[in-house]
Amino acid sequence: MKAAELPTIVSTFRDIKDRAESHWRELRDNSKAVIMVGTATCGRAAGAMEVLKALRDEVKKRNLDCPVIEVGCMGHCYSEPNVTITKPGYPPICYAHVNPVIAERLIKEFILGDDPCLEFVLAAAEENDLVPSFSDFPRAQYEKKVVLKNCGQIDPQQIEHYIAHGGYAALSKALQMRPEDIIDEVKRSGLRGRGGAGFPTGQKWETCRYAAGRSKYIICNGDEGDPGAFMDRAIIESDPHSVLEGMIIAGYAVGARYGYIYVRAEYPLAVHRAEIALRQAQKLNLLGKNILGSDFSFDIKTFQGSGAFVCGEETALIESLEGKPGLPYNRPPYPATRGLNGKPTVINNVKTLASICHIIENGAEWFASIGTDGSKGTAVFALAGKVVNTGLAEVPMGTTLRQVIFDVGSGIPNGKRFKAVQIGGPSGGCLPESALDLPIDFDSLTDAGAMMGSGGMIVLDEDDCMVEIARYFLEFTQRESCGKCTFCRLGTKQMLEVLDEITKGKGRIEDIDMLMELAQDIKAGSLCGLGKTAPNPVLTTLRHFRDEYEAHILEGRCPALMCADLITYYIIPEKCERSCDACVGTCTVEAISPNKQRIKVIDQEKCVKCGTCLTACPPQYNAVIKVSPPSEVPAPKKGKTRK
Amino acid sequence: MKTVSLTIDGNKVTASEGDKVLWAALDNGIYIPNLCALRDAAEPAAACRLCFIEVEGCSKPVTACTEPVQEGMVVNTKGANALRLARTGFELLMASHPVDCAHCASNGVCELQIIARHLSIKLKSKRFRKLLRELPIDSSSPEFVYDPNKCVLCGRCVWICRERLGIGALGFAYRGFKRMVTTFGGEPIAESSCHGCDECVLACPTGALTLKDQHGGVSRAQRQKDPQPTAP
Ligand SMILES: Cc1cc2nc3c(=O)[nH]c(=O)nc-3n(C[C@H](O)[C@H](O)[C@H](O)COP(=O)(O)O)c2cc1C
Ligand code: FES
Numbered sequence: 001m002k003a004a005e006l007p008t009i010v011s012t013f014r015d016i017k018d019r020a021e022s023h024w025r026e027l028r029d030n031s032k033a034v035i036m037v038g039t040a041t042c043g044r045a046a047g048a049m050e051v052l053k054a055l056r057d058e059v060k061k062r063n064l065d066c067p068v069i070e071v072g073c074m075g076h077c078y079s080e081p082n083v084t085i086t087k088p089g090y091p092p093i094c095y096a097h098v099n100p101v102i103a104e105r106l107i108k109e110f111i112l113g114d115d116p117c118l119e120f121v122l123a124a125a126e127e128n129d130l131v132p133s134f135s136d137f138p139r140a141q142y143e144k145k146v147v148l149k150n151c152g153q154i155d156p157q158q159i160e161h162y163i164a165h166g167g168y169a170a171l172s173k174a175l176q177m178r179p180e181d182i183i184d185e186v187k188r189s190g191l192r193g194r195g196g197a198g199f200p201t202g203q204k205w206e207t208c209r210y211a212a213g214r215s216k217y218i219i220c221n222g223d224e225g226d227p228g229a230f231m232d233r234a235i236i237e238s239d240p241h242s243v244l245e246g247m248i249i250a251g252y253a254v255g256a257r258y259g260y261i262y263v264r265a266e267y268p269l270a271v272h273r274a275e276i277a278l279r280q281a282q283k284l285n286l287l288g289k290n291i292l293g294s295d296f297s298f299d300i301k302t303f304q305g306s307g308a309f310v311c312g313e314e315t316a317l318i319e320s321l322e323g324k325p326g327l328p329y330n331r332p333p334y335p336a337t338r339g340l341n342g343k344p345t346v347i348n349n350v351k352t353l354a355s356i357c358h359i360i361e362n363g364a365e366w367f368a369s370i371g372t373d374g375s376k377g378t379a380v381f382a383l384a385g386k387v388v389n390t391g392l393a394e395v396p397m398g399t400t401l402r403q404v405i406f407d408v409g410s411g412i413p414n415g416k417r418f419k420a421v422q423i424g425g426p427s428g429g430c431l432p433e434s435a436l437d438l439p440i441d442f443d444s445l446t447d448a449g450a451m452m453g454s455g456g457m458i459v460l461d462e463d464d465c466m467v468e469i470a471r472y473f474l475e476f477t478q479r480e481s482c483g484k485c486t487f488c489r490l491g492t493k494q495m496l497e498v499l500d501e502i503t504k505g506k507g508r509i510e511d512i513d514m515l516m517e518l519a520q521d522i523k524a525g526s527l528c529g530l531g532k533t534a535p536n537p538v539l540t541t542l543r544h545f546r547d548e549y550e551a552h553i554l555e556g557r558c559p560a561l562m563c564a565d566l567i568t569y570y571i572i573p574e575k576c577e578r579s580c581d582a583c584v585g586t587c588t589v590e591a592i593s594p595n596k597q598r599i600k601v602i603d604q605e606k607c608v609k610c611g612t613c614l615t616a617c618p619p620q621y622n623a624v625i626k627v628s629p630p631s632e633v634p635a636p637k638k639g640k641t642r643k
Numbered sequence: 644m645k646t647v648s649l650t651i652d653g654n655k656v657t658a659s660e661g662d663k664v665l666w667a668a669l670d671n672g673i674y675i676p677n678l679c680a681l682r683d684a685a686e687p688a689a690a691c692r693l694c695f696i697e698v699e700g701c702s703k704p705v706t707a708c709t710e711p712v713q714e715g716m717v718v719n720t721k722g723a724n725a726l727r728l729a730r731t732g733f734e735l736l737m738a739s740h741p742v743d744c745a746h747c748a749s750n751g752v753c754e755l756q757i758i759a760r761h762l763s764i765k766l767k768s769k770r771f772r773k774l775l776r777e778l779p780i781d782s783s784s785p786e787f788v789y790d791p792n793k794c795v796l797c798g799r800c801v802w803i804c805r806e807r808l809g810i811g812a813l814g815f816a817y818r819g820f821k822r823m824v825t826t827f828g829g830e831p832i833a834e835s836s837c838h839g840c841d842e843c844v845l846a847c848p849t850g851a852l853t854l855k856d857q858h859g860g861v862s863r864a865q866r867q868k869d870p871q872p873t874a875p
Contacts, residue, residue: 308818325815330689330709483796483822486692490735490774493820497772514770521731524703524724525692 008293013172024164033087040073046080054100072238074152077391096122151238159280170357188364190376195349198442211344218259225309226425229456232350236270240277246353309480328528371397375441385458402436424453427533429540465562466545473537488531568630575623583613649716665707678797697722738771754848783833794851800843812837
């Protein structure tokens with residue numbers, strides 16, 4: 001920036017910040033209570049919009065001066081809908097599993113009365129003497145919120161909230177720096193791309209900055225196609241400005257004029273909130289011509305992808321942005337030298353871009369002080385599967401898998417045993433118990449055969465069959481393969497065919513070697529990252545759970561009792577209660593009938609293995625079990641069954 | 644144009660700067676299996692994954708159709724790692740190809756036969772499951788027959804029809820295993836914008852597109868017009 005513009009930038013931003021702060025003070029600093037409802041997609045799925053309406057109706061009916069605002073996701077998705085009430089004289093209190101009835105009670109008893117309804121409390125947001133706070137949770141010891149800092153704390157639809165929380169200060173600061181110094185700062189921070197592969201962000205920006213060509217682009221990759229992953233969605237829905245700010249700074253650093261946020265159309269709320277954020281940023285001249293009075297101009301548009309997994313791959317994404325079918329092409333040239341419309345393009349993940357403002361604000365050294373030698377900063381995970389606290393977690397790189405699953409996630413529900421963690425989505429792998437003490441970073445996970453991926457973490461317990469899990473992921477990649485290159489189109493199909501046979505008990509022992517060889521070749525021979533990583537779930541399960549494959553093939557047995565073709569339902573006569581008919585009535589195909597002694601017996605010919613009887617059998621009897629291989633079922637005792 | 648010299652399988656050859664190794668090799672009579680490469684295409688499709696070569700100084704095999712020639716480069720087309728990938732790729736194609744050469748109009752000029760011979764592998768894969776698609780054959784065109792089951796998705800016909808001739812009767816549709824070459828909306832070729840120029844038939848390396856007259860066969864002479872240099 002030219003020296004003459006610096007005072008303009010400073011004073012323009014100071015005015016914006018002053019106004020935002022007084023807006024926030026008006027909301028929070030006086031004597032009234034404020035209610036915040038988490039209405040990101042996770043909240044909505046649990047009924048947050050009904051809760052929001054109930055709260056607003058109640059406030060209106062009673063004519064209360066009590067703002068009810070929408071906020072994003074706090075990460076405690078397991079306890080949605082979440083409502084946080086800040087009332088003078090009390091710490092901010094967060095409630096869990098709120099429904100319209102509880103909402104009404106909160107208004108009547110807490111807002112109007114003096115009863116904070118402790119029975120519904122999740123935790124207080126600050127330490128206090130009244131209720132346990134989030135910092136008392138075991139997870140607090142491991143969590144470090146950088147990218148998720150504002151999520152659930154501010155209204156994503158009000159730019160003033162973001163600015164009052166320190167937002168856009170990094171942009172103002174960046175505009176006073178030389179672009180090369182920004183790139184240097186990002187390089188020194190050690191930030192690596194959060195989209196999966198962990199490519200050094202500063203280096204990518206530098207390549208793009210010095211690539212020939214006058215028009216350049218910034219693309220935010222919010223495609224997020226991995227099953228079970230929802231970090232990027234939550235960030236765009238909960239704190240869209242942090243992503244915009246990162247993009248604008250990136251644009252200034254590499255010399256781009258336009259940016260695109262690529263979000264899948266299945267994320268309508270994320271698209272909606274990103275668009276609101278764009279309009280608000282434009283209004284304040286944080287986007288558009290001569291941002292904050294500088295000579296830098298930058299505009300951003302959203303683009304809705306149609307939800308193909310492969311469109312998250314950068315070259316396919318670019319094709320899709322150009323209006324062509326989303327098929328990957330050969331690299332090099334990398335997008336940083338030749339990308340969108342043939343122009344140098346930086347393409348970064350949502351979390352990568354959301355980290356930028358923190359690096360510019362707090363400095364490269366601060367960021368580099370978090371994490372491990374090779375992986376700096378924090379990792380954001382979407383915890384899903386057999387884990388108590390499903391939701392979002394942000395921890396410093398180097399935290400172990402055990403800490404994330406057992407301390408942050410509170411372990412496995414229903415007293416079951418941990419079996420594996422699937423990390424990195426369809427490109428990643430399944431790691432067993434012995435890998436739990438692995439510090440999470442890009443390199444250690446790759447060494448273990450998995451991959452950091454974008455942050456999906458699916459926890460598996462003793463009831464999950466590892467062959468079936470591998471088959472599930474392969475079915476996904478096979479379905480999502482664009483079909484352009486031979487290895488991915490036909491190789492993954494061959495692998496899927498073999499895995500299908502194994503889960504049906506029709507596998508051959510030679511198949512294991514064939515799978516391993518083919519997997520290696522698909523990794524080495526495929527055109528794009530989808531094929532190059534598709535075999536990982538199979539390779540890691542073969543490496544760590546080969547015994548399960550062998551049990552399926554050699555004994556026709558599914559150790560986890562999951563593969564329908566290899567199990568049989570059986571009612572233990574000694575446990576079956578004569579007077580109980582629970583299973584008989586629920587059986588969908590009338591395969592269960594009582595024998596002479598009124599002990600229930602399953603007709604295996606009729607049984608379709610739906611498992612309803614197992615759920616129906618009252619827990620005090622627990623007479624229905626699954627048996628594998630089916631031949632293990634004791635032969636029926638003599639004596640005819642009675643109709 | 645500047646020329647560069649490189650070594651391919653011990654032979655010193657020269658090529659124009661910016662050229663890809665595949666063309667440098669083929670122009671000098673060194674065969675590298677290939678199906679999807681088109682010399683005049685703006686960008687290599689790099690889709691068939693058969694043209695793997697080893698380059699001195701590179702730890703992994705690379706595709707010859709995307710690898711630019713470089714001064715002093717040493718290329719080995721017969722390295723074990725490259726051949727392993729080419730063989731697996733080819734076997735995968737053949738496992739999804741109805742192998743019925745005796746009744747196929749392209750018997751003798753089929754590039755799949757040439758590649759199999761070059762890689763010394765059988766046309767019928769033992770390693771992999773036979774996975775066929777069983778798609779209907781389109782014989783609506785007065786000129787030629789299109790059997791999508793024999794198509795290896797190299798894309799030559801699509802490129803010729805679309806890029807070179809600007810007709811665009813053929814294109815790719817569907818994803819993954821279902822990906823196929825077809826007309827707009829899957830209508831019969833006779834009802835599409837096809838002019839019946841037969842250029843696609845001449846470009847097809849397999850028996851997927853065959854002429855109706857002369858018993859469907861494309862003669863070797865006709866093949867010569869093909870943009871694709873084939874085997875020595
Ligand atoms: C099949 C496939 C899917 C991908 N999906 C995503 C995605 O959903 N989001 C993402 O940010 N990157 C995804 N990537 C990685 C991108 O290609 C690219 O590396 C990334 O966006 C670069 O951003 P980063 O440097 O910030 O990580 C995917 C890659 C592959 C091969
Ligand atoms: S010729 Fe190189 S990939 Fe097809």
